[in-house]
Amino acid sequence: MEGPEITAVEAVLDNGRFGTRTVRFETGRLAQQAQGAVAAYLDEETMLLSATSAGKHPREGFDFFPLTVDVEERSYAAGKIPGSFFRREGRPSTEAILVCRLIDRPLRPSFVSGLRNEVQIVVTVLSIAPGEFYDALAINAASLSTQISGLPFSGPIAGVRLALIPGHGEHADQWVAFPKAEQLEDAVFDLIVAGRVLPDGDVAIMMVEAEATEGSWNLIKGGATKPSEEIVAQGLEAAKPFIKELVAAQNVVANTAAKEIQPYPVFPAYADETYDFVAGRAYDKLVPIYQIADKVERQNSDDELKDAVKAELVAAVEAGELPET
Structure with a gap:
């Protein structure tokens, strides 16, 4: 808690010999006219702002949930100012579009079924450190801004990026949370996992995006662990403790700053x-x-x-x- 209206909490993720990553959530300072707004930080150097807003009335003639997720990348976030002929920010990058999809996939089914009010989630990259990825952090920020907005949303939902870095000597293979780009160069496998914590304490996996890294072939030829179904399953299990920590941090903010859930009309597809x-x-x-x-x-x-x-x-x-x- 910081001040009478600003709520903040940190989640410290332990990566063993690779150190720790600190994820910080804060609400009450920025975008206060939105129904829910959260600033998310990764090690105090990467900062995102997620704002969630909803229309007052259901959209007529819509037989689907009109959810829009938008990721706004700005050059100033990396310390650059566009110059020369192109002085304005252009269309969304491929990475921004993919991050929109990563956010949409776990969040969309978490809204009450039959909701027809237009909902917009806008994530703005305000600052990003060199070599950092903001995709998993954006999932957490979007989840929390929606959780505190008063919408019928069954969250929180947490997302984490993991990289499998081969061991050397006495060190075993290790899954590293929120890896940097230089660490990803030494990894053989990379995945993003999103999920929620169930009442019994287990984690329900809601979304998985996985791929081998560019250098995995050479690493495997050099004796590194070859990705298999068993390795992927181990990665999903390794993600669960991190998801629990991030969900717990989101709950601390939501329990203090969440608005009362408002009654929204629903239009179920069938009885x-x-x-x-x-x-x-x-x-x-x-x-x-x-x-x-x-x-x-x-x-x-x-x-x-x-x-x-x-x-x-x-x-x-x-x-x-x-x-x-």
Whole structure:
């Protein structure tokens, strides 16, 4: 707590022999006209501002949730000022577009189903240190700004980037949280994981983005650990303690600064009795279908089951047993 209106908390992530990374969340200082605004810092050198706003009324004629995620990169964040002919900031970079998608994927299903109010999440990169990645930090900032905005959102959601750095001598392989670019050059695998903490304390993984690094081939030829399904599974498990720490930090801010959840009208795609009708006729039959190894045979069986259930559903609606919506 800093002052009567400014709330801040830190999460210190231990990377063992690679030191620590400090993630700091702060609200109450910037973008106070937004429904929720959070500044997120990584080691006090990289700073993002996430602001969440929502429309007062549902959008008419929309049969989907109108969520917009925007990442604004600015040259001044890296200490540069555009000059010469191009003096204005241009269109979003490829990296900014990919970060928008990384934020959207875990956050979109966390809103209440059937919400039709337009929601905008704008993340602005205010400062970035050389060799830093801001994508995972942006997921945390967007989650917390939405969590405190008063929207029907089941967060917090935390994101972490991990790099598998091979061991040398007495040191074993290690997953490093929020690695820098120079550390990524020495890694054989890189992944971004987002998730939430369940009531029982376990972590539910909501999104995974993984890839081998540019130097992984040469590292593997030199004797480094080769990425496999087992290694990826170990990476997901290694991400969970970091996700728990980041979620706990977000909860500290949310418990102090979150607005009361406002009543928003929802427009479900189908009634509960319609779902129960379909689930009762399809669920048990889908289990063996999705265990069919042959792709064509599996798809044909799936289509046959869908056609059969649809026919029963249409008959039940026409008979007045189920609502039309």
